[in-house]
Amino acid sequence: MKKAKNRERILVASVELFNTSGVVAVTTNHIADHLAISPGNLYFHFRNKEEIIRELFESMVAETYVAWQPNKETGEYASPLELIERSFETFWNYRFFHREMYHLRRKDPALARKWKSHLNKSVRMLQAHYAYWVKTGTMRKVQDPKEMQMIADLVLITSSSFLQFFESPDKPATRKTLRDGMNHLLRLLLPYHQNPAPELLERLRA
Amino acid sequence: MKKAKNRERILVASVELFNTSGVVAVTTNHIADHLAISPGNLYFHFRNKEEIIRELFESMVAETYVAWQPNKETGEYASPLELIERSFETFWNYRFFHREMYHLRRKDPALARKWKSHLNKSVRMLQAHYAYWVKTGTMRKVQDPKEMQMIADLVLITSSSFLQFFESPDKPATRKTLRDGMNHLLRLLLPYHQNPAPELLERLRA
Incomplete structure (x- = not known):
């Protein structure tokens, strides 16, 4: 015990x-x-430290998937705003991964494999969300699969990298940095909305 | 000698x-x-190594500014497509900076200061390009300064981070990786174009 x-x-x-x-x-x-x-x-x-890091990565991944599940009773998926808010909570708890993943992957091939498989699963889960948003009229349907792939990549690049960018040794990340990152992601997706929710627009203007 | x-x-x-x-x-x-x-x-x-790195950073910055100058005779700025192609040439030559800047800045406060001042100057030079593109009808005018800042940040995050993301120890970056990164950036900016150039659209479809 x-x-x-x-x-x-x-x-x-x-x-x-x-x-x-x-x-x-x-x-x-x-x-x-x-x-x-x-x-x-x-x-x-x-x-060793690598073993701790790998176990923490597993926890982060598991928490992410829980946050991304559709509602068990209604089968409804979160809105873009809700999805981003839920994801960034986990993001904040494990922010060292988002800052240092490139180095960590270079050092530990086992972690690199886990990361790759997490990316693939993330893409599939985000596709499910997007299909739902198109069906419910939240977002417009992107016809060209190439365009679709690019938007998905941009979401992943932006959400994985903004902390490294806005943070420095003399200016550690705060909840404000996190909120700015969320808003950047929401802004990135805005042109693809069919009917931007009023709370989304208000959030971006605030 | x-x-x-x-x-x-x-x-x-x-x-x-x-x-x-x-x-x-x-x-x-x-x-x-x-x-x-x-x-x-x-x-x-x-x-020491830090001194070499700082000198290389100076060279990268100087080459970037040369690539971003308006045409000396006509005063014309490059189109978005041309600007991105020119910038990424320098990007490729000094790609280690884009992969490891977070760590390098953490280790060397003098480099961190240089980086910060480069970022500020970059933003001013990009604003000059954007003003020119609005004037010549290439891009639409963004009214809200907040929206403007966000788009500028997204451009910087995406262009500084995509290499770390698409590259791994078993899959080093190639010219193809670079071209993909350029296209991601062009795609990010597409919704803000007033009149997307035919060669830009063709490039994104190719």
Whole structure:
């Protein structure tokens, strides 16, 4: 029981330290120190930092999919605004991934494979949302599959990269940075709306 | 004379090694080895890797501004398609910056300051282009300054980040990756065109 608890505490402390100090600067010794446990205790649960990172990636992915499920009772999907708000909550909790994924993937091929498979699944789930938005008249139907693919790519690039861009060592990301990122994504999608929801337009004007 | 030549050779070899292997993996010793010169010879020209990187950043910035100048005789600015093609040439030559800027800035506050000032100057030069495009009927006038800022940010995020995203250790960037990135940027700007040029539309359909 105690052991299971420590495992969980190691994961929680790791996310916190990675988010604030960056993955490169944080060692397993820092994590153990932070929790006042021995390095041996940490190694009992995780062989190395990569193993912690991979497990955190799994958690992020699982939380993302839960946020993207359609309503169980009605089968309805979230609106673009709701989808982005839900996704960015998870995004914020695991923001170190979005800042450092390129380096982390370079270092760990196993993580690179997980990332790739997550991307593929994300694209399929976003396609399901989009099909629903076209059916319900929220968005216009894009005829050319090439155009469709490009818009999907732009959404992924923008949402995965804006934090690196607006953040710097002297200006850490805040909830305001996150909200700006969400609005950028909403703005990117605006030209493809059939009937932009009034709350969406208000949000972009605010 | 010989010394000036070595200085230039060190810069050229550094760009090449940074582009192919990533900045973190390349040390000043690797660069000296690659050129078959002594580390002492390299240190005569540059105190450390950071100094080389800062000088390369200066070169990239200078080349970018040359590419963005209006035609000296007619005062005309490039079209969106031309501007993107010119910019991406420089982009490709210094692609390591676009992959690793977040880390490099974190490590070197002097580079972070240079980067910030480059961003500000870039925004001003892009605004001059946009004003010209509105005047000549290429693009529609965006009324809300907030919307304008958001579109500018999206252009910067997309163009600075797509390489990290489409590239991985097992799949290095190619000219094709670059062309895809250019097309993504053109697609992002398409809804803001008043009269999309036929060659632009053809390019996006190809």
